[in-house]
Amino acid sequence: MKHSKDFNVQNERNLTMLVDFYELTMGNGYLHNNVQDKIAYFDMFFRRVPDGGGYCIMAGVQQLIEYLSNLKFSDDDISYLKSKNIFSDDFMDYLKDFKFSCDVWAVPEGYPVFPGEPLVIVKGPVMQAQFVETMILLTINHQTLIATKASRICRAAKGRPVMEFGSRRAQGYDGAIYGARAAVIGGCVGTACTIAEEMFGIPALGTMAHSWVQLFDNEYDSFKAWSETYPDNCVLLIDTYNVLLSGVPNAIKVFNEVLKPMGKRPKAVRIDSGDITYLTKKVRIMLDEAGYEDVKITISNSLDEYIIRGVLESGAQIDSFGVGERLITARSEPVFGGVYKLVAVENDGEIIPKIKISENEEKITNPAFKKLYRIFDKTSHKAIADLITLHNEEIDETKPLEIFNSIYTWKKKKIKNFYIKDLMVKIFENGQPIYESPSVMDIKAFSAKEVSKLWSEVLRFENPHAYYVDLSSDLWNLKQGLLNYYSETFEQ
Amino acid sequence: MKHSKDFNVQNERNLTMLVDFYELTMGNGYLHNNVQDKIAYFDMFFRRVPDGGGYCIMAGVQQLIEYLSNLKFSDDDISYLKSKNIFSDDFMDYLKDFKFSCDVWAVPEGYPVFPGEPLVIVKGPVMQAQFVETMILLTINHQTLIATKASRICRAAKGRPVMEFGSRRAQGYDGAIYGARAAVIGGCVGTACTIAEEMFGIPALGTMAHSWVQLFDNEYDSFKAWSETYPDNCVLLIDTYNVLLSGVPNAIKVFNEVLKPMGKRPKAVRIDSGDITYLTKKVRIMLDEAGYEDVKITISNSLDEYIIRGVLESGAQIDSFGVGERLITARSEPVFGGVYKLVAVENDGEIIPKIKISENEEKITNPAFKKLYRIFDKTSHKAIADLITLHNEEIDETKPLEIFNSIYTWKKKKIKNFYIKDLMVKIFENGQPIYESPSVMDIKAFSAKEVSKLWSEVLRFENPHAYYVDLSSDLWNLKQGLLNYYSETFEQ
Incomplete structure (x- = not known):
């Protein structure tokens, strides 16, 4: 059972035009410069865990799939865009016939995720891969924010049931509906939001x-x-x-x-x-x-x-909690700062890594088409570290694996007796959805299991241990090379 | 022109089931106890201004009207509710034939509003007047929150244009769409959210x-x-x-x-x-x-x-600003705490005031069916105070008017040379919409004018002067009487 019934509010709406206007001015620009079909790679990732926490809970993939499956510009959309008088007729024709053809990978919902990791990767014609930026960020940022907050609140309740009660204080209707969904993924046993039960099969009560x-x-x-x-x-x-x-x-x-x-x-x-x-x-x-x-x-x-x-x-003396506004808005830190950055382009089939430099060091991106692995201890099954590699790197589980801190590179750790998991799954191939989302209640159970694989030091509310997210040697060297290249360029 | 085109995302969805489940259990209970048609009066109001500010900007009335105009339970909704096995067949029949028949008053969008004032009043059969609680709060809380934040940000920019750029960090799709609308009401010149221009005729750019x-x-x-x-x-x-x-x-x-x-x-x-x-x-x-x-x-x-x-x-050296996540989520205080409280019921046509006592004093409600007046100085046209009265009180503008603080009643002020404005307009009569919302750009202009009528002391970011919101003598006496009644009851 995916939903409790064949009912989906988002599908009744066309959200194709929920897009930052610059995606359209860039799209028109790609076409004008005949680069619209250049293959580009984009990463969605975030830089820090809200509330100073140790982990986030990935959420929103199901709604991302629904959005990407329903991209379509209506005649009304086209005539509105024409009225702006800045777009070429060619671009209008392109949008009229818009057909999503990208490959997309994502970390499945419920996984604990960490700063710097790719959560979503899009590969495809730059025109399309750029266009979907706004909705990828909006969808994943929102639900990951609320699932993460719910996870904290439910852990504080120490096993007592927590209900999501915040619809009336949510930031808009979807804030209530998808917020309730994310809250359950993060650990809530149910919601007061009636429509969320109808849509997602999560228990509603009051x-x-x-x-x-x-x-x-x-x-x-x-x-x-x-x-x-x-x-x-x-x-x-x-x-x-x-x-x-x-x-x-x-x-x-x-x-x-x-x-x-x-x-x-x-x-x-x-x-x-x-x-x-x-x-x-x-x-x-x-x-x-x-x-x-x-x-x-x-x-x-x-x-x-x-x-x-x-x-x-x-x-x-409390047996259960109803949590409202501070959960549904993640009040203590209501922004999940996921970003979507170009990391590579293809020139004649060769993948050329790209980097975004910044005077704020933490805004510098990890270049290249990549993979995300989680390394588990074979005995305890606890998660030891995540490793970001180039897309074509393989890890030999039979040999000791040395990982190192990306900034303090002398901080090294040799891992033995481990197994790895490739965290990302392919959700679109050539624009077609190929991944079936589990039910929300199944995602909730999965998430609880994956969180239990983290060391308790990572779960602390205050000053949690920073879970290791390291780059492979090859990726680290590639990044340093690009940084040095630009640094030298500006010195001249 | 209401919208730039006949296009409305909300109308494509049926949000009737976006309701806290307890509205339904209460509805079933009203019917079971045969009180479903008792006439009830509810007030929506808020208790404090976010960010320690001096005023809020009312927003969301247009979407409230759309919601109340479209209340309807589908066959799917009914069969889902039946599957909960707690509702009577009579209640299911009631919902199947649900027809909204309440009277509704609201403060028009764009007005500065203050704690304790009724922003929305609903009068009608308790079954219905109760049911709409969740969506009234959700709609007005969200947009008022963002319009209020936008007003602060735009004042800080001192005349420089501010664009709303936050869609990617909004809390859900409606957070982006209606947040952009509210941001423009609060003072932004435009948005990056393309669909918001298509829906509301507010300028999109990027x-x-x-x-x-x-x-x-x-x-x-x-x-x-x-x-x-x-x-x-x-x-x-x-x-x-x-x-x-x-x-x-x-x-x-x-x-x-x-x-x-x-x-x-x-x-x-x-x-x-x-x-x-x-x-x-x-x-x-x-x-x-x-x-x-x-x-x-x-x-x-x-x-x-x-x-x-x-x-x-x-x-x-800055000519214009693009403001993102901290506006679209009202990051510094992301909850607008509007509440919806029963203030009166009718017994055989007589209006019986009701009060909600609380051990938190600020949670005590103002009883009775009321009116909200704003008092302006005839010379400067500045707003002097707001006065909440019983619904049938008239204010004689030709005589001096004495107002007094509701807690420190010795703090009195005699006002001469004034005129008053009845702030609330009737937006529904017998369940039918009777108010035409202005365009968003007209609301924006109206709001700027009304904010300019506040003394600069009220506009300060830090420690603003608390604008006077007083009760009429008759209302104050009524409230004290009820408080004394309950206080004596519990002493026995």
């Missing part, structure tokens, strides 16, 4: 708002009405007026007077405001004393990984 | 990426090819290799060798990395000395209002 309680003449009546409506699944929101003086007493009264005679057990109470640690300790005692030791306490109130860690450390 | 420069054998060739393609609108990106040693010299060479013989003037150079202040000063001198005093310098590199203010104060 109970009542304060307005339910307010609508009735008093809190007791509102709880009574709710428990009569949902005797099998009764969760009450107990903080509309006063948690300890009103909410809990009324809840217990309703549990006793309505549910008990029916032979039903209530499920949970929810608190959405106030001092969580203090209130949950008190509520736990009150529920236990009334014979409701099995009734859960669920919390939602501007939570994130730091607050969750804090209240759990201070002894709060 | 030039080249580093990849254009890298594709050619050298920077000079790439500039030459570009200037030959766009002799009338030549903007060159000069930081691919080295701004001062390579970018500017090559640009000047191309200006002289390609454009000058054609009788064309270049438009601008763009810098996307490095020390902006230092580089732009040097570049300005180099361009001037080469006779290109009219060529503009445009900057884009992780900018926001603080960085723009800083580089301008340090003498950077």
